[in-house]
Amino acid sequence: MVRVHFTEGDYARVRFAARPSPVPELHAALLMLGTPHEEPLLGRWRGRLLRALPEAAGPLADLVPGGAAPAFLDVLGETREDGFSLIRSAAPALVRSEIARVYAGRRRVPPWVRALHDGDAESWRTLERAQRAAYETVLAPVWPRVQDLHRAEFTRHALAVAEEGMGAALTALAPGSRLRDGVWEWPGGGREVRLGGRGLVLLPTFHWRGSPLVQDLPERPVVLAYPAGGGLPPTPDGVAVSPEDALAGVLGRTRAELLLVLSEPRTTTELARRTGVSAATASAHASALRAAGLITTTRTGRSVHHTRTPLGTLLAAPAAGH
Template sequence: MLRVHFTSGDFARVRFAPRPSPVAELHAALMMMGAPHEELLFGRWRGRLLRALPRTAEPLADLVPGGTAPRFLDVLGETREEGLARVRAARPECVRSELERVYGAGRRPVPPWIRALHAGSPDAWRVWERAQRAAYETVLAPVWSRVQDLHRAEFARHALVVAEQGLGAALAALAPGFREGVWEWPGTALREVHLAGRGLVLLPTFHWRGGPLLQDLPDRPVVLAYPAGGALPLTGAGGAVGDAGAVGDGHEEALAGVLGRTRAALLRTLTEPRTTTELARCLGVSNATASAHAQALRAAGLLTTTRTGRSVRHAVTPLGALLTSSGS
């Protein structure tokens, strides 16, 4: 069981990652490729990607000799370049100690390039970076737009729960065991994590199907990556591998599934401030219906309403703009 301990200050430092992290999502996908479970649904996906991976990506397997990755790879970053730069910025002593930990103090043979990485060789870092880029292009690039769509929908879902019911309800929706400042995730190995004022970042991952993945580094917010994908792996076509069916139809469908079609359409209509009458006309509904939907979106922090005399105008908030954006 994972037990996350909160201080009073940590509750003000809980946030949901507003965008997916390419490096973290890639690592989740690579871990799923090496996981033995759910072979019936994920076997074809694993086989296809393992056959497609170029030889330049093979060194990544050397970093997880026993199924455990070194912690200096645990980074966020809203772009691939930012994530790679954060890994490269890891303290040399951290890189050395983590490589020693995963290789078990000499219990496994150490590949030459790992020895060079342990020594801080720039050439070894270039080997790692080439491997990361090759793996990203094969595994993640074909489905990245789909990951972004799913992340927006997941972010919207939690934003609505927090706005309407509070943070406790949002945490309980992920794992119900939250009481007396301790959040418990059952079904995982026993681990005690003390936030100690660092705060918590919640990051959905759409490839990993196991328990939560924890990034717990000194002097940084703890990052908990939780499985949020469907039961089937992603493909670049926006569906699932094999013949088992699709997991969704893109950003518009994902957002409509969370907000409802009329409310999602209302948000997209607000490319500029509009009155209730204008919204009703655009949506093909009555003024009363448009007003009710606007009120619900306003309560969730997705739009604002200002009154001038007898007229009211609605405008999208930054959060609403984020959810309706189709940018990369």
């Protein structure tokens, strides 16, 4: 069981990653590739990608000889380049200690890994080439789909927090998890994680199907990558979901339309006219959006004006710019 220990201040420091992070998602996919599966559909996904991976991606397997990656690969970054840069900027002492940890008790260490341990520049280029090759094969073809899925998961979590509170929203992320006495318990695995006031970043991953993947580095917020999505990794053959449809799938079509037209403050009458519903219906949907923390409503004389909150703007932005 994974047990995450909260201090009182950590509850205020829980945040949901606003966007998917390419490097953790890539590493989750590679972990899935390295795990045999009995399920036919997962097995076919794994077999197809293993056949497609270019030789240049091969060195990545050398960094996980026992199935656990060195901690200097645990980075976020909103873009692939951000993530690669964060890995390259890892402290030399961390790189050395983590390579020593994952190879402890093993007689053979690949020459390029030994060179990476020593800080060799060419070995770093080998690692970056391997990550880029793996990204182009495994993640790039499905990245738009991952973005759609993340957007929908973000919205679901935000609504759960607004309607039910943080505790219920946390336990809703994983069937069977529970929060009691300041400890969030997840089925499976076997790890104690103490936040100690550092806070927690929730990061859904759409490729991993095991216990939560935990990034727990000193003086950084703990990152918990949890399995999300429909049970199978996304494939390029899947039907793409537009940002508008992803938003509507969570909020409902009319509420999503109301949120999108609130690019500037509008009255209830204007909302009704722009979405083609009655004023009473527009008012009822606006009340639901307000309860979820997505809009605010102010009255000036006889006029009622609705305005998106920062959270509402964040959720609407991808669909509005589509």
